[in-house]
Amino acid sequence: MAKVVAIMGDPREKGTSRELFHKYLTFFQGHSAIEIKTYDIRELAFDPNLPEGYRTEQTTEMTNLKQDASSADLLLFAYPVWWFNVPAVLKGVIDHLFWRGESYSFKDKKYLLTGPWRKKRARLIYTIGGMELQHRLFARPALTALRYPLWMSGVLSVKTTSIDRLDLSIRKSNEYYDKKIARAAKKDLHFLLKK
Numbered sequence: 001m002a003k004v005v006a007i008m009g010d011p012r013e014k015g016t017s018r019e020l021f022h023k024y025l026t027f028f029q030g031h032s033a034i035e036i037k038t039y040d041i042r043e044l045a046f047d048p049n050l051p052e053g054y055r056t057e058q059t060t061e062m063t064n065l066k067q068d069a070s071s072a073d074l075l076l077f078a079y080p081v082w083w084f085n086v087p088a089v090l091k092g093v094i095d096h097l098f099w100r101g102e103s104y105s106f107k108d109k110k111y112l113l114t115g116p117w118r119k120k121r122a123r124l125i126y127t128i129g130g131m132e133l134q135h136r137l138f139a140r141p142a143l144t145a146l147r148y149p150l151w152m153s154g155v156l157s158v159k160t161t162s163i164d165r166l167d168l169s170i171r172k173s174n175e176y177y178d179k180k181i182a183r184a185a186k187k188d189l190h191f192l193l194k195k
Contacts, residue, residue: 002192004028005065005072007168008040009079009090016166017127020181021078024125027185034192041089048092054100069097072116074188075155078125081142083103083133086126089160099147102158115154121189122150122158125181129167153175159184 006025010017029036046059058066069075079090086094099106102113126142128135135142147158161184165171 001033002074002195003072004034004036004069004074004076004192005024006036006038006076007078007093008042008092009077009087011041011087012080013042015080015127016163016177017080017125018079019146019176019189020125020127020163021076021179021183023031024076024123024181024185027182027189028192031189031193037072039046039065039068041087041093043072046092046096047152048089048095050092050095051185058096058099064098065093066097070103071121073192075122075150076098076125077122077146079127079142081126081128081135084138085141086145094149098153102160103149103153110154111152112154112156115152116148118154118156120155120157121188121191122146122155123161123184124158125161125163125184127166128162128164130164131168132164135162135164144191159187 008018009022022027025036042130047056048060050056079086103117104115110116124143124146143160150158160179163177163180
């Protein structure tokens with residue numbers, strides 16, 4: 001059975017990121033060969049600051065998330081871009097999830113091509129009030145914040161779907177954004193059903 005771990009990285013109760021997250025996941029419903037585990041950063045109990053660095057004690061919820069992520073075939077992250085980066089709480093989840101010695105290890109030479117998560121795929125869906133072009137001009141930090149730890153863990157297949165112009169007068173139609181999400185979900189569904 002293929003497994004998807006879907007992380008909603010928007011700390012707000014409502015928003016476009018949440019809507020698109022749920023629309024994406026509807027494409028997986030009805031497929032008995034796919035298990036979906038969802039995590040919402042609004043509901044996770046943990047300290048995002050790592051007050052003791054990598055000696056910080058992990059909460060049960062964070063341990064469960066890490067165990068599910070390590071056994072997943074597809075990792076989904078959906079989040080808004082704020083000041084060209086991920087929301088602060090999502091950064092805390094990233095720091096906990098990509099734990100030294102678990103998802104990668106320099107000491108044991110388990111990173112990049114030899115990383116323990118090397119057979120996984122990731123899908124990043126992020127929303128931007130401005131234009132993706134502006135995000136690219138600043139080297140896409142909201143993408144790099146996740147892509148780098150994914151790569152270090154061995155997840156080299158990182159697919160992105162950016163939904164931009166949400167706050168601009170040149171905003172695209174909802175139908176346009178829905179089609180973009182549908183294309184991404186269908187590609188990922190195809191990947192999972194081949195496993």
